[in-house]
Amino acid sequence: MAVSSINWFKYASPPTFYPLAGKLIPWFAYAAVLLTIAGLYIGFFVAPTDFQQGEAYRVIFIHVPAAWMSMFIYVVMAIWAVLGLVLNTRLSSMMASALAPTGAMFTFVALWTGSLWGKPTWGTWWVWDARLTSELILLFLYIGFLSLQAAIDEPRRADKAGAVLALVGVVNIPIIYFSVKWWNTLHQGSSINLTAAPKMAVTMLTGMLIMVLAFWMYSIAVALMRVRCIIAEREQRANWISHVAGE
Amino acid sequence: MNWGSAGEFFAMGGYAFYVWGAYAVTALAIVAEVWSLVSRRKAVAEMLGRETKLNDEMTHEAQT
Numbered sequence: 001m002a003v004s005s006i007n008w009f010k011y012a013s014p015p016t017f018y019p020l021a022g023k024l025i026p027w028f029a030y031a032a033v034l035l036t037i038a039g040l041y042i043g044f045f046v047a048p049t050d051f052q053q054g055e056a057y058r059v060i061f062i063h064v065p066a067a068w069m070s071m072f073i074y075v076v077m078a079i080w081a082v083l084g085l086v087l088n089t090r091l092s093s094m095m096a097s098a099l100a101p102t103g104a105m106f107t108f109v110a111l112w113t114g115s116l117w118g119k120p121t122w123g124t125w126w127v128w129d130a131r132l133t134s135e136l137i138l139l140f141l142y143i144g145f146l147s148l149q150a151a152i153d154e155p156r157r158a159d160k161a162g163a164v165l166a167l168v169g170v171v172n173i174p175i176i177y178f179s180v181k182w183w184n185t186l187h188q189g190s191s192i193n194l195t196a197a198p199k200m201a202v203t204m205l206t207g208m209l210i211m212v213l214a215f216w217m218y219s220i221a222v223a224l225m226r227v228r229c230i231i232a233e234r235e236q237r238a239n240w241i242s243h244v245a246g247e
Numbered sequence: 248m249n250w251g252s253a254g255e256f257f258a259m260g261g262y263a264f265y266v267w268g269a270y271a272v273t274a275l276a277i278v279a280e281v282w283s284l285v286s287r288r289k290a291v292a293e294m295l296g297r298e299t300k301l302n303d304e305m306t307h308e309a310q311t
Contacts, residue, residue, distance in 0.1 A: 054262060059270075116265045116269040222284060
């Protein structure tokens with residue numbers, strides 16, 4: 001095939017990618033741990049008490065990063081899934097499958113922490129407004145993707161079916177993101193705006209952004225761990241896997 | 248420093264249940280995910296170990 005002569009395509013093949021991913025995982029894991037320590041230190045010990053919400057606002061340091069990751073991972077997952085569908089590359093589809101559980105986890109965390117933040121500040125655990133409902137739909141999309149793939153035995157057919165679902169579900173992402181602008185909602189507006197100055201103290205913002213980085217590093221580390229498992233499970237009949245799996 | 252004492256820190260200005268409830272469940276979710284991945288990796292390694300062993304035995308048998 002013509003594409004195999006292009007050098008960077010080399011990394012798209014499971015036998016090359018598997019050991020590379022294995023080498024990268026510890027670095028992302030260390031970065032995640034260090035950034036979490038730094039982010040939480042700033043979040044709890046440097047950032048001041050909020051004049052309106054008191055200490056309840058400290059949920060922000062996990063709530064906003066988790067909510068961002070839930071949306072971001074979905075988009076990345078959909079891109080990998082569609083690449084796998086269009087280019088017929090196995091590894092792309094495996095990346096999509098590897099991201100889904102982590103995305104679902106962050107969606108759950110965003111909903112859970114949001115609920116615990118909503119109770120003391122809004123007086124309710126849950127409200128069926130646009131932001132919360134669309135985030136709940138995101139959780140269902142992740143669960144749908146995972147159960148659809150689990151229900152189909154043949155991996156490549158599961159990849160294709162999942163890709164279609166992931167692609168259709170992408171419409172939900174701008175709905176979540178802009179829901180606070182498009183509809184009247186109990187949820188506050190975006191914490192960060194590229195065009196306006198941040199509405200919160202610099203230390204609060206710093207702690208939150210460091211936690212975003214920490215969650216990124218974590219997501220990359222676990223997604224690489226999972227994609228290695230998926231590769232090994234799917235390619236167990238191939239000769240190369242038994243040679244590299246020992247390391 | 249925001250806190251006069253450890254007690255004050257854990258009390259979170261009266262919002263302990265909400266703040267720590269949020270952090271505890273997040274930590275639990277992360278630990279559960281990492282734990283499930285570690286055990287999945289172990290299962291994969293065992294499976295591959297068995298296959299390699301089986302392959303080696305078969306080649307060995309074929310050679311003898």
